[in-house]
Amino acid sequence: MIANDIERQIAEGELVPGERLKTERELVVKYDVSKMTLRHAFDELIKKNVIINRYHQGYFVTNANIYRDKEIMGVTEMFARRGLEIKSEVVKLAKVFPDPEAKEMLQLKEGEWIYRLERIRRASHEVMLLEYANIVASKVPNLEMFNFEEFSLFDVYHKHYGIHVSWARDEISADWVAGKQAAILLDRKTGPALIVKNLSFDQSGTPLEYTTQIYNYKVFTYTVISNQTTPKYSAELED
Template sequence: MTKYHAIRDQLLDRLDTMAPGEQLPPERVLVRELGVSRMTLRRATDELVASGVVRRRPGAGVFAVGPKLDTALSATSFTEDMRARGLRPGSAILSFERRAAGARIGRRLEVSPAADVVHVTRLRLADDEPMSIEALYIPEGTVPGLSPEDLENASYYDMLRTRYDVTIARGVQTIEPTVTDEEESDKLGVPLHSPALLFERTSWTAEGAVVEFVRSIYRGDRYQIRTELSVPQVAEPARGTTP
């Protein structure tokens, strides 16, 4: 193991004992404690910044970010997910409009390109920290009378059930890596071209009606995908038979 990798691992060990938002000691202190050059320390710190383990604030120092949030491959809302983690969910409406679906969104929602849809863009928050940008498309007939205030710090799924008597029965979701553009970086508070996860999801009712198409950009430094795997059990051949 190189000196640089050894220093990186020592910093990771230190971060395991730190709370999110806690500041690492100043560079001059770490150089003395770890017995390394400033160049080696900076290289190790730069890698931790790039991987999302710490955050550098110009003029202030380097701060622990805390563990990434696992997002399971399940049909739970952002609000339910954050509450289950003991975090306070929130959202800010970035845009709200009613417009014609157009060809691409029409295909996703299984409606005519001329059909009216509601397009909402929200900044999703956890304990007031930006986590994702969500673009939500809904057939107008599914949510008559919907207003921006209805979705401010509220769960869309909860509102569907309680106000519109609509329950989501199934969905199809894709996930792919991406990087943030200028606008996304500004809203999420991350550097330009930061790693991110792109989620696209279409959901249906039990009757087969499309309820939503969602396109979300999640911060790569705060999220990781978790999935449970099972190993198929192979039945043993009966005695006296050849496998």
């Protein structure tokens, strides 16, 4: 809870790179936790390079992380902004137990379920990305009744469940894909791809969805724009 809230403050510009966090005493009172619990949260943020501990000075927001400071939107909405209609092929939609990575990222307890939604996303008859979404099942009961070849996941969250994605964090990397993924995405046995791992939070500040998106490198790039105060990025499709 503490780590997520601090990351939310950074994402929303309440805390900026280089800014010092409040003192341990102030944060213990604010979150109503012990010093040990607070330090566990700090350790988690340090491991993720979100904050650093400067000896005898306190904890500071690092300059190494890039966060959204623009409207959060789903893939369907992002492509629509570029004048492209996204077509989806649902490969899988099932209620399952999460794998260890999804369980950790979504902060699930033993025995809690997720919905696993796997889709191939196309635009202009070309495969743009492969998408593997893990969604907390308790937040979206009966999700399987929706046809996600027709509906936007973000629209369903908002219109049917009253859920608003309040903030999100993306981890972006370049990697090599092979086998079935490369065949579908690139029409070859192996090749490069852009990997985006997105963790989205609802209006209560708790994890809602953890998704891996594998983008066709030929049609998608990330552009990073930085200034002296708040770094930001934008996602763009190649024209």
